[in-house]
Amino acid sequence: MVSYKELGLVNTRDMFAKAIKGGYAIPAFNFNNMEQLQAIVKAASETKSPVILQVSKGARNYANATLLRYMAEGAVEYAKELGWEKPQIVLHLDHGDSFELCKSCVDCGFSSVMIDGSHLPYEENVALTKQVVDYAHQHDVTVEGELGVLAGVEDEVSSDHHTYTDPEEVIDFATRTGCDSLAISIGTSHGAYKFTPEQCTRNAEGKLVPPPLAFDVLDAVMEKLPGFPIVLHGSSSVPQDEVDTINKFGGKLPDAIGIPEEQLRKAAKSAVCKINIDSDSRLAMTAAVRKVFAEKPAEFDPRKYLGPARDNMEKLYKHKIENVLGSAGKAE
Numbered sequence: 001m002v003s004y005k006e007l008g009l010v011n012t013r014d015m016f017a018k019a020i021k022g023g024y025a026i027p028a029f030n031f032n033n034m035e036q037l038q039a040i041v042k043a044a045s046e047t048k049s050p051v052i053l054q055v056s057k058g059a060r061n062y063a064n065a066t067l068l069r070y071m072a073e074g075a076v077e078y079a080k081e082l083g084w085e086k087p088q089i090v091l092h093l094d095h096g097d098s099f100e101l102c103k104s105c106v107d108c109g110f111s112s113v114m115i116d117g118s119h120l121p122y123e124e125n126v127a128l129t130k131q132v133v134d135y136a137h138q139h140d141v142t143v144e145g146e147l148g149v150l151a152g153v154e155d156e157v158s159s160d161h162h163t164y165t166d167p168e169e170v171i172d173f174a175t176r177t178g179c180d181s182l183a184i185s186i187g188t189s190h191g192a193y194k195f196t197p198e199q200c201t202r203n204a205e206g207k208l209v210p211p212p213l214a215f216d217v218l219d220a221v222m223e224k225l226p227g228f229p230i231v232l233h234g235s236s237s238v239p240q241d242e243v244d245t246i247n248k249f250g251g252k253l254p255d256a257i258g259i260p261e262e263q264l265r266k267a268a269k270s271a272v273c274k275i276n277i278d279s280d281s282r283l284a285m286t287a288a289v290r291k292v293f294a295e296k297p298a299e300f301d302p303r304k305y306l307g308p309a310r311d312n313m314e315k316l317y318k319h320k321i322e323n324v325l326g327s328a329g330k331a332e
């Protein structure tokens, strides 16, 4: 048993309270490997932005749970080395699917966990979420629950359609489970194909324009739970320049599309205080690697293609922090 406090991590409680008051959102970036983590920590340190390092079940399987935990501990020390005196870093489990998984994360130093019972019947979601909250709170670990279903595919989470969160359920859910934040479904979606071309319109240049998020659902939730921290999953914007680079250098991502950044900026100014971004970093990494492989076919030193990939991700993370979420300078 190791407490996140010994590792220099923080939970989300104060972070979210400040974000709601300040009209910005905290970036939650997923990581699976060293280059992603370096890019996230550098971007957060240099902009002094609070940051949530997210680990999915898939990442734990890929990278090894023990190694990831030590990497997060290393991230705090690395941030200090970069001149960030008091790093505000959360280590968060993304889409925990059982009490046992959440407990194992609490026990090995996570400061926050998500229990995703959104696919379960309502009463079972309440019971499972409450069980996780009861355990996590004994260790001052914060818990994110979810109501409503997102469409899309991400690691082990997938659904072919979305169901908006029912605002009529949120008071009962938050009260009975005691969760610290709530992920809701308002039209964001997992993966790099958030909408089918049929769901979109096309602009004058023939580019897809996605349908707007359901801000009426968000407003109704905020009215029911004033000041309660809201989380948006599946909020990558799928930058078209990265998609174009991938396609230009041999990739095949036709009609990949995400959530426009103006809509995320608007959401960040509300009670939405955590915005999850994973696919954008995957795209930035893939675009940079493909470019090196295409332009320098003789290159075989991984540092020569993972290095540029890391630089490209860092640029993306800084852009999100400064121009989309508004969290720069909030963790001086």
Ligand SMILES: [Zn+2]
Pocket (backbone or CB within 6 Å): 095, 154, 157, 190, 233, 234, 276
């Ligand atoms: Zn998610």
